[in-house]
Amino acid sequence: MRIPSEDSFTSRLRSAAVAARVGLWLGICFLVALATGLISHYAQVDHQPVPLPTSPSWGYQVTQGLHVVAGTAAIPLLLIKLWVVFPKLFQPMPRRVREALPTALERGSIAILVSTSLVQLTTGLLNVAQWYPWGFSFRSTHYALAFVAVGALLVHIAVKLPVVRDALTGDVEDTAHDRPNARQSGPVSRRGVLVLAGTSALAAAFLYTAGTVPGVGRIAALSPRSRQHGIPINRTAHSAGVVAEASSSDYRLEVVHGTTSRSLSRQDLVAMEQRTCTLPIACVEGWSATGDWGGVRLRDLLDLVGAPPGREVRIRSIQTFSASADTVLPPNFADDDRTLLALELDGETLSMDHGYPVRLIAPNRPGVMQTKWVSRIEVLG
Amino acid sequence: MRGARGGLILLGTVGMAYGAWLLLSTQDLGQVVEVMIWLAAAVVIHDGILAPAVLALGWLGGRLLPRAVARGAVTVLVLLGPVTLVAIPVLGRFGAKPDNPTLLDRDYVQGLLVFAVLCMCAGVAVALGELRSRQTTQPTVEEE
Known part of the structure; x- marks a missing residue:
């Protein structure tokens, strides 16, 4: 089988205008997950230099609810983002060393970003269902890789900043940053992809994490927890x-x-x-x-x-x-x-x-x- | 802008280095190796299996399905595909504990099937909407 090149991909949905928008939502999810995760780790420090407040009593409830909502919503968004930018995997390396080195560094940071993002979202997802098919500590590893993933994300944002700014301030149908042959219209429009991505993210987050929310918990059909046995128990x-x-x-x-x-x-x-x-x-x-x-x-x-x-x-x-x-x-x-x-x-x-x-x-x-x-x-x- | 980008790259590099140091200092060698295997496997599974499978579906759908049906199929795929992946831990009940009835206490197969039916309905609605809009705007030029 022939290895495809970047130009083998002709859909106009694989566009910077789409990638930047899905990427923005994904970045917000990562930011929320990072902030709420840091709060949780700090709350578990035994001698806190500055103790967290005792009010509101539901503070931890809300931040940790947001943590898993953001993480679960990020799964469909990440998959769609990777679909949009997939042709870049087949970009040729520049021949000249002066250009090849920064390119190699950037690709390396992307590899770190993609792999740590996938592992963070997967291990977090499995932790919610208390499935631990690994020998490392979930808590320490999820904490450490969060810094790696967000660090790689900051590098990625820095590299792409001019394109991201153009794409987000321009129209979603804009093709200024697209490959010349990415012109073929898909079965859905660019707006359609964005609507589907958002809906998919919300559906996944609701179905998987809303199990103990009063009123709607019963229809959160994929949640590992519910209130039908009263307050859930972690360790018996x-x-x-x-x-x-x-x-x-x-x-x-x-x-x-x-x-x-x-x-x-x-x-x-x-x-x-x-x-x-x-x-x-x-x-x-x-x-x-x-x-x-x-x-x-x-x-x-x-x-x-x-x-x-x-x-x-x-x-x-x-x-x-x-x-x-x-x-x-x-x-x-x-x-x-x-x-x-x-x-x-x-x-x-x-x-x-x-x-x-x-x-x-x-x-x-x-x-x-x-x-x-x-x-x-x-x-x- | 140049300064901001430089600052972000610096901050990001420090973040990555700190995370790597955290990992190395809290996990023993065997555990670090296992984390590395997970990191590599995640990319291999996505780029080598999942992405090509979706590409193949897209290629086939583009050739075999009329546009309206393809539109519905994409709707079903984007809504149902990721949710099905998300459901793997609960469908398999891998974390179930015999003494804890408050964990994994639903019929997840039934739940996913109901969601799948809803996605199919959305897909059919999208396909029908496409057919209707084509009838009302005839003669059609290519939409995009």
Whole structure:
């Protein structure tokens, strides 16, 4: 079979005017995903130099929802963008070294951009469905490759800036930057391609990520999560290996401040002043669900051991083999009136999978750090 | 403009270098190699399999289908194709855990079929719209 050349592609849909427009939407998706991803990684740092605010309580819910919406919408957009610019893969290399070197560098940056973009979108997509067919850490790799992908994107934008500017300020039917033989009209118009690309992106994002959105979640037919079993669960008590300890009558919650400590049974906690709060559990995987939580305010427990306000508080779980088993609450979260050690969810005793006997629930906090099966609360110095 | 472009290239290069350093410093050699294999495989699968398959479909469609039908077919392909790829993780239920009924708790085959029917309807509507506009604007010159 003959290897095609750039001029083998004659459709006028493969145009800079189309590429720049789809590329602009794709760039916006990448920017949203980067910003919301950085927020999520920062929110999971144990000792934040500047703590994130506790309000609005739905902040993390919205940013992580946007993260997976942007990532999922980017999949159709990236595929269409690559279709539009596919002939460039067959561009000849310049013969003269002086021209060949910058061309090779630019092509190299495009190769990095395409491969990291494809891998970022794929691994993110699989993470939402909790499918991990790889041996590397998803969290570290997705974080590292984000910088590579966005870095390569900035280089790409810099190289293409004059063309992009012309294309975006000009008409969509403009052919100034197109190859001379890319003139054949396709079955749909350029505007048609843009409408289809946008619709495809919105459809993919809605179907895959809206599963826990009230009202429309039921028709988000490809979402890995729904609300039909109540608030979704990431790790069950069984898989965390905590069933025996969590259901034992010997369970005690230790509250420690320096040399002062209190050991509380679940009955002791029930006997304290009970408060209720409506707060979301929001996962980095994009799903979120709001519940009515009932339990003891963390600040009341800190008062029991004489902890002054403004301290960081370490929360430990019975479970040991997990990043979320040992986390630190910044002072503003520890002192917030809405931060509870929850005993009830939606009027019922907390189920084992939701963290019985007691779990942390705080506003605007990553779901993975809403520690379940809490065993120890330690005021830090 | 020249300064802005230079700045962007510099910033982008720093970003790429920082990301590469992050990867090398957080993953062991075997994991880094696996990431490299994923990066290479992504390009090979897209450029070597997916893109040629779509090219072949386009080539065939352009020769075999009348324009109105081709218009409908492109509509179905662009709407349904990417969504089907997006659905692979849930269709295969690869991440399912026996003790967690809150994960992958829908009939995804049925969901995708319903979406496919909707795409077909959109495709038919687009094809019919093309035929009707051709009748009303006769005699037609090539549209574009």
